Amino acid sequence: MTDIFFNVKKHSDHQKFLKGMELLYFGYRDFISWPDDVLQTYGFGRAHHRILHFVGRNPGLKVAELLDLLNITKQSLSRVLSTLVEKGHVRQDIGSIDRRQRLLHLTEQGQNLLDKITEHQKEHMLKAFKKAGDQSVEGFWKVLSALIADENRTEILDRVNKDMGE
Amino acid sequence: MTDIFFNVKKHSDHQKFLKGMELLYFGYRDFISWPDDVLQTYGFGRAHHRILHFVGRNPGLKVAELLDLLNITKQSLSRVLSTLVEKGHVRQDIGSIDRRQRLLHLTEQGQNLLDKITEHQKEHMLKAFKKAGDQSVEGFWKVLSALIADENRTEILDRVNKDMGE
């Protein structure tokens, strides 16, 4: 990579912004599209992947917590979650303290599917991390954290950092 | 920010991947949603914003080049582009050498709209950059560049780096 293009001091504020948003757009677009083919073979889409991921990361997550985390409506969640439950990838346990609650877990089948979906995406991201270098990865995390809306940041960072960096 | 959570050496590969993808998801989601309200007052969406942006960045862009850059179909582009042309934000010039081509430019009105849409998003991103620090911004750019699919990277980086870092 031509280092001059990554030298922040040779960029005006406007140029920094343009480069930031364009790289974010293309990097995100390409990264997020990686699992599309695998998802499609199961009749699933990106929203299904998202549910599988966050339920896997937070076993016992309540439906209301998931709605809040993903910032989507009940209808949006229900449409996708129902399919995952029906097909046996997610199971809903009744809350032991509050039996109205539905606590979400991946089934073994769901975990296997998630692993399969994630496999190449993980490989791709780790390869990108290796190429960019450890310090760049730390910077990447810092900028992204700072891009998260103030009102969401604390909760999101708590969840993202769960069980790591200790 | 608690530095320990950004210490890459205290993360396994799996943890690096999880943190990367989750921060990318939330950072992108929140950042991209900023202009939604302004867009909506014009009856526009994110796809309109995208067209305005890339046409503004590449005056004289051919329709086919835009299709290739955004990796979408003619139908998708046409639906959105037509509206922008009809409402006077984009104009199509006939190519002087090849009169079949349509060369896209923002009108003054379109540039004004783009400036308005972009204003708070830019402020937000620059604020995030300031918070994270110059070295983090360089890392951010490097990781995102490496996340772009191999087959897209050269062309995208050429366009992104146009007129900057010299």
Add this chain to the structure above:
DNA sequence: TAAATATGTCAACATGACTGACATATTTTT
């Protein structure tokens, strides 16, 4: 003159989001 190319349009479909209202089951409050 025929073939190829650049672009536009059409209708139908898919995915994933939203609104607003209504429903059941359970817990909490009165």
Add this chain to the structure above:
DNA sequence: AAAAATATGTCAGTCATGTTGACATATTTA
């Protein structure tokens, strides 16, 4: 004990943005 509140699910309709495949016009190239 009854009413109110809460957790979740469902419904129908709507919207944004993507795709497919076919067909069209205008222009350039062979």
